[in-house]
Amino acid sequence: MLSEGSSFMKGMALGGIFCLLLSLLGSFTPGMQSSPEDQHHHHHIKAPTNDELQSLSEPQMVELSQKVRVYCVIMVQPKVLVYWATAKDTWGKHCDQAVFYSSESAKALEAVDLNEQDEWAKLHKALKHAYDNSGDLRWFFVARPTTFAIIENLKYLVLAKDPNEPFYIGHTVKSGELEYVEYESGIVLSYEALRRLVNVFKDGEKCPERGRSLWKLSEEKQLAICLKYTGVFAENGEDTQGKGLFNSKSVGSLIEDGMSKNSLDVVEGCCSDLAITFSGMSPNQMQVMMFGVYRLRPYGHNFHDSLIFLPPDGSDND
Amino acid sequence: MELTPNNPHTEENYSISKLHLVHSTITTLKSKLKNRSVAANLSQKVRLLCWIMTGPKNLESRTKHIRATWANRCNKILYMSSVETEFPTVGLNVTEGRDQLYWKTIRAFQYIYQHHRNDYDWVLKADDDTFVVIENLRYTLSKQDPEKPVYFGRRFRPFVHQGYMSGGAGYVLSKEAVRRFIEGFDMAKCTHFSIIEDMALGKCMETMGVEPGDSRDVKGRQTFHPYPPDKYLIKKPPRKRPWFLLYDYYKPREGPECCSDHTVSFHYIYNVQMYMLEYLTYNLRPYGYQYRYNPDSAGTESESNTPTPVSA
Numbered sequence: 001m002l003s004e005g006s007s008f009m010k011g012m013a014l015g016g017i018f019c020l021l022l023s024l025l026g027s028f029t030p031g032m033q034s035s036p037e038d039q040h041h042h043h044h045i046k047a048p049t050n051d052e053l054q055s056l057s058e059p060q061m062v063e064l065s066q067k068v069r070v071y072c073v074i075m076v077q078p079k080v081l082v083y084w085a086t087a088k089d090t091w092g093k094h095c096d097q098a099v100f101y102s103s104e105s106a107k108a109l110e111a112v113d114l115n116e117q118d119e120w121a122k123l124h125k126a127l128k129h130a131y132d133n134s135g136d137l138r139w140f141f142v143a144r145p146t147t148f149a150i151i152e153n154l155k156y157l158v159l160a161k162d163p164n165e166p167f168y169i170g171h172t173v174k175s176g177e178l179e180y181v182e183y184e185s186g187i188v189l190s191y192e193a194l195r196r197l198v199n200v201f202k203d204g205e206k207c208p209e210r211g212r213s214l215w216k217l218s219e220e221k222q223l224a225i226c227l228k229y230t231g232v233f234a235e236n237g238e239d240t241q242g243k244g245l246f247n248s249k250s251v252g253s254l255i256e257d258g259m260s261k262n263s264l265d266v267v268e269g270c271c272s273d274l275a276i277t278f279s280g281m282s283p284n285q286m287q288v289m290m291f292g293v294y295r296l297r298p299y300g301h302n303f304h305d306s307l308i309f310l311p312p313d314g315s316d317n318d
Numbered sequence: 319m320e321l322t323p324n325n326p327h328t329e330e331n332y333s334i335s336k337l338h339l340v341h342s343t344i345t346t347l348k349s350k351l352k353n354r355s356v357a358a359n360l361s362q363k364v365r366l367l368c369w370i371m372t373g374p375k376n377l378e379s380r381t382k383h384i385r386a387t388w389a390n391r392c393n394k395i396l397y398m399s400s401v402e403t404e405f406p407t408v409g410l411n412v413t414e415g416r417d418q419l420y421w422k423t424i425r426a427f428q429y430i431y432q433h434h435r436n437d438y439d440w441v442l443k444a445d446d447d448t449f450v451v452i453e454n455l456r457y458t459l460s461k462q463d464p465e466k467p468v469y470f471g472r473r474f475r476p477f478v479h480q481g482y483m484s485g486g487a488g489y490v491l492s493k494e495a496v497r498r499f500i501e502g503f504d505m506a507k508c509t510h511f512s513i514i515e516d517m518a519l520g521k522c523m524e525t526m527g528v529e530p531g532d533s534r535d536v537k538g539r540q541t542f543h544p545y546p547p548d549k550y551l552i553k554k555p556p557r558k559r560p561w562f563l564l565y566d567y568y569k570p571r572e573g574p575e576c577c578s579d580h581t582v583s584f585h586y587i588y589n590v591q592m593y594m595l596e597y598l599t600y601n602l603r604p605y606g607y608q609y610r611y612n613p614d615s616a617g618t619e620s621e622s623n624t625p626t627p628v629s630a
Contacts, residue, residue, distance in 0.1 A: 065606065089553075094604075152604035251602075255593045266386070266593045273601045288548050292598030294607065295579040298453035300357030307606035317553075317574040318610070 043179070043235040045169050047245070047274060048160045065307045068155040069096040071137040073130045075122065075144050078106035086283035087145035090290050093312045094151040096137055101126040120219040124201060124209050127189075131198045138163035140194055142187040147279045148286050149186055150293055152309045154276045157237055157245060158188065159307070166193040166232040168224075171246035179234045180224030185246035186277040187223070188237070196230035197223075243272040250281045251289075287317065294318035357453050361393065364456040366490075367438035368392035369426055372407070372446040373399050373414045380446040381405070383589050387596040391452035394437055398426040419485075419515040424503060431500045439464035441496050444488040449587040449595045454580040455490065457613075458533060458541060464492045467528040472542035473567035474516075481530050481567045482520020486585035487542040489516070491528075498526040534568065535578040536613050543577065543584045546591065550576035579611040 072095035076084040084100060088110075092098035100111035103122055114125045123142075130140055139158055143149060161167055167190035170181035181187045189197070200207045207226040217225070224234055237245040247254060254270045263269040271278075281289065294311075295318065311318055368389065372381045381397060385405075389395045400422075402409030410425040412418050423443065430441060440459055444450055462468060469491040471483025483489035491499065499522060502508030508522035523530065533541050543550065545562055553573040563570040570576070587595060 150602075150604050152607050156605040251594050251597060252590050255590050255597070259589065259593070267597045267601060270593070270597060271602070273603060274605055275602060284548055284552050287552055289598075291547060291551050291574065291577065292595070293602060293604055295574075295609070295611065296451075296577075296581055296599050297579060297603070297609070298357065298451050298599060299457040299580050299613075300360055300453050301354055301600075302356065303603070305606040308608060309604070309606045310608050311610050317551075 043172070043233050044238055044242075045157070045161075045167070045235040046238050046242075047157045047240055049240050061306050062308070064159060065309065068139065068159055069137045070139045070141050070151055070154060071096065071130055071134050072098040072149075072151075073126050073140060073142040074098060074100045075126060075142070076100050076102050076109065076111055078102055078104060078109055080145075081106070081108060082283050083145035084109055084111070086286050090286050090317065091149045091151065093315050093318070094149075095141070097135075099130065099133070100145075101129070118210060120217075120222045121209050123219045123223065127194060128198055128201060131194050134191070134194075138191040140189040140191075142183075142189065143277070144183070146281075147184065147186050147277050148281055148289055149277045150275065153245065153274045154188065155309070156274060156307065157276065158190070161190065163190040164192050166190060166196060166227075166230070167235065168193050168227050168232050169235045169237045171244055171248060172234045172236040175221065178221060178224055178228075180221050181234045182246070182248055183218075183220040184248040184279050187220075193227065193230075193232045196232060197227055200226055200230050203229075237276065239272040239274050241272075245272055245274065245276040247271060247275060247277055248279045250278050250285065252285075253280060254278075290317045357456075360453065360456045360460055364459050365393045365437065365439045366442060366452065366456060366459070367394040367396070367430065367434060367440070368442045368444060368450075368452075369396040369398050369430065370444055370446055370448075371419065371422060371426070372397055374401050374403070374407075375414070376446050377403070377405050377407070380588065383592045384444075384446060384448075387592055388450050388452055392442070394434065396426075396430065396434075398422060398429075417513045420510055420513055420518045423515050423519060424510065427496060427499055428503070431496060439493055440490050441493075442488060442490040443485070444583070445486055445585065447587055448486060448488050448583055448585050449592055450488055450583045451581060451599055454541065454578075455582045457580060458582065459490065462492070462531070465494055466492055467494045467498055467526070468492050468531045469495045469523060469528055470531040470533040470542075472540065472544055473530055473532070474520075474565040475567040476565055477517050478520045478524055480520075480524050482517050482523070483530065484542065484544040484565075484585075485516030485519075487544040488583045488585075489519075489542075495523065495528045498528055499523070502526045532568070533582070535580060535611075537575075537578070537611065538568075539575060539578040540568075540570070541578045541580065541582040543581065544586075546584050546586050547577065547595075579609065580613065 072092060074087055074092065088098070100109070101114055101122070102109055102111035103114060103117055105113040112129060114122050116122045116125060141149065141151070141154060158167065167188065168181060169188040171185040172179050173182050206229045239245055251271065255266060258266040258269045370381060370384060370389070397405055397407040398410055399407040400410060400412050400414050401407065408429060410422060410429060412421045412425055442450070442455065458470065469483060469489055471489030472487040473481045474484055475481050499508070502522050502525060507525055512518040535541060549562060550572060551574060559570065584595065
C-alpha cells in the first residue's frame with residue numbers, strides 16, 4: 001500500500017513539475033533572433049521638429065494635414081456610462097472616426113457589442129473590428145474613456161511617419177524582456193502594425209484569443225507579445241525635448257509631483273506643451289480640459305504651426 | 319470631420335471652400351517661431367500695475383504661487399500686507415483680518431497713488447487666490463481710455479444702484495478712477511462705511527461718478543469669474559439661476575458659453591490649480607488647431623442669440 005502510494009506521489013510530483021515547465025515555456029516568447037534594431041534596448045519616437053517640417057512644401061503640408069486621420073477605438077464598460085458620454089462629448093469628437101466597443105450591449109450606449117468579458121479577448125475583437133471597418137483611415141488610437149486625448153497632437157507626432165510601416169507607440173514600460181505600451185495612457189497603432197496583428201490573430205498558437213498560460217497576462221502585455229511575433233516593437237512617444245507625450249496621470253497629479261519635488265519651474269517640469277494623453281480625470285475635469293485645451297489662451301500669443309486642423313462640426317465646447 | 323460608416327466619400331466632403339481656407343491660412347504662416355510681438359506691444363501700450371491683497375499667513379501657501387506664475391506679467395506688481403517683508407510685501411498701516419479688507423484696500427490705493435502715480439494706466443486688484451491672464455486683461459483694456467473714470471470686473475447687481483465689481487474675481491480701475499477714489503477719501507465723500515470691500519468700493523465709485531464697464535467679450539461671454547472654471551463650464555440642463563450666479567448683473571450663462579476664450583480671471587484658485595491653469599493657458603495646446611473665436615477678425619461668426627456687445 002505504502003509503495004503504491006509513494007510512487008503515486010512521485011508520479012504526481014513529476015507530472016506537476018512537467019506541467020509547470022510546459023506552461024512556463026508556453027508563456028516565453030520563442031527565441032526571436034535579435035536583429036540589429038533589437039540591440040537598441042529602448043525605442044523612442046519623437047515629434048517632428050520645425051526644421052523637418054519647413055522642408056516640406058506648402059502643398060505637401062496641406063496634403064499631410066488632411067492625410068493623417070485617426071480611428072479611435074474606445075473600450076467602454078456599460079456600468080460606467082458617464083465616461084462613455086463624456087468621451088463622446090469631448091475628445092472623441094476630434095477623432096476622424098470614434099467607435100465605442102463595449103463588453104455587453106446596453107440600451108443607452110451606442111457601441112459595438114463585443115459580447116465578451118475577458119479583457120484580452122475584448123481588445124482582440126475590437127482591434128479586428130477596427131481593422132475591418134477602417135475605410136481609408138490609417139492610424140488607430142486605442143484607449144479607455146477614462147483617458148483624455150488631444151488628437152491633434154497625436155497627428156502631429158505621427159505626421160511624418162508612413163502608416164504602411166509598422167508603428168506601435170505610447171508610453172512604454174519594460175517588464176523583464178518585454179517592452180510594452182501602457183494601456184492607461186493610450187496605444188497608437190499604424191495600419192501596417194494592425195494588419196500584421198490581425199494576421200497573427202489567425203495563428204491560435206502564437207496569439208490565442210484567450211491566454212492559455214497559467215499566469216494570466218494583462219492585455220497590454222499580451223498585445224505587445226503578439227506584435228513582437230510580427231516584428232513590431234513598442235516605441236515611446238516623446239516631444240523634441242524628450243518629454244513623454246503619453247501620461248497615465250492627470251495634469252493635477254503631475255503638477256503635484258512637481259511641487260513635491262520642489263522644482264524651480266513647476267509648469268515647465270510637468271508636462272509637454274504638445275502632450276497627447278492624460279488619465280485619471282473625472283468627467284467634469286474632462287469638460288474643463290476641453291476649455292483649457294481648445295479655448296482658453298492668452299491674447300497675442302500666436303503660433304505659426306505647419307499644419308491646419310479645423311474644429312469639428314456641430315460642437316459647442318471647443 | 320466625423321466619418322460615418324455609411325459615408326465613404328468623406329474626402330470629397332472636405333469641400334473646396336475649406337481647402338481654400340486651409341491654403342490661405344498656410345500662405346500667411348511664414349515665421350517659424352512663436353510670435354509674441356502682439357502681446358509685447360500691448361504690454362507697452364497698456365501699462366498695468368497689479369496689487370495682490372495678501373497677508374503674512376498666506377505668503378508661503380498662496381502668494382508664492384502667484385509670484386511664480388502670472389504676477390510678473392504685470393508692468394508692476396505689489397503685494398499688499400500689514401507687514402513689510404523681503405517677499406517683497408508692502409507693509410500698510412492696517413491689521414490682518416477679514417474685517418480689515420476694506421481698510422487694506424483704501425490704504426493700498428493710497429500707497430499706489432502716493433508712490434506710483436505716473437507708472438500706470440490701469441490698476442488691478444486681485445486676491446491671493448485669483449488666477450489672472452494678464453494678456454487678456456490688457457486686450458480688454460486696450461480698447462478703453464484710461465483717462466476716463468471707468469472700472470471693470472465681474473459686475474454684480476445688488477446693494478449698489480449702478481452695481482459693483484466682485485472682489486475675488488479682481489477689478490481694474492482706470493488712472494482717473496484711482497484718482498477719484500483717492501479724492502473721495504480726501505474729501506470724505508467716501509468713507510469706510512462697511513467692511514465688505516468690493517461692495518464698499520463700488521459705492522465709492524458710484525459716488526465719485528466712476529462708470530462700471532461691461533467686461534464681456536464680443537460674443538457676450540464673461541471674462542472675470544468669481545469661482546473656478548468647473549463651477550461654470552459643466553453642461554447642465556436649463557434651470558433657474560443657481561445661488562452663485564444670483565448676484566450677476568448681466569444674465570449669466572452656464573456651460574461652454576459661460577466663459578470667454580480670452581478669460582481674464584478665475585477665483586478660489588489654490589496652489590495646484592494655479593499651476594494647472596497656467597499650464598493649460600500658456601503651455602498645453604492642440605498643434606495646428608484653428609481656434610473658433612477670433613475677436614479681431616472682421617467676420618466673426620455671430621450666433622443668433624448673442625446679446626448686443628457693449629463697449630469692452
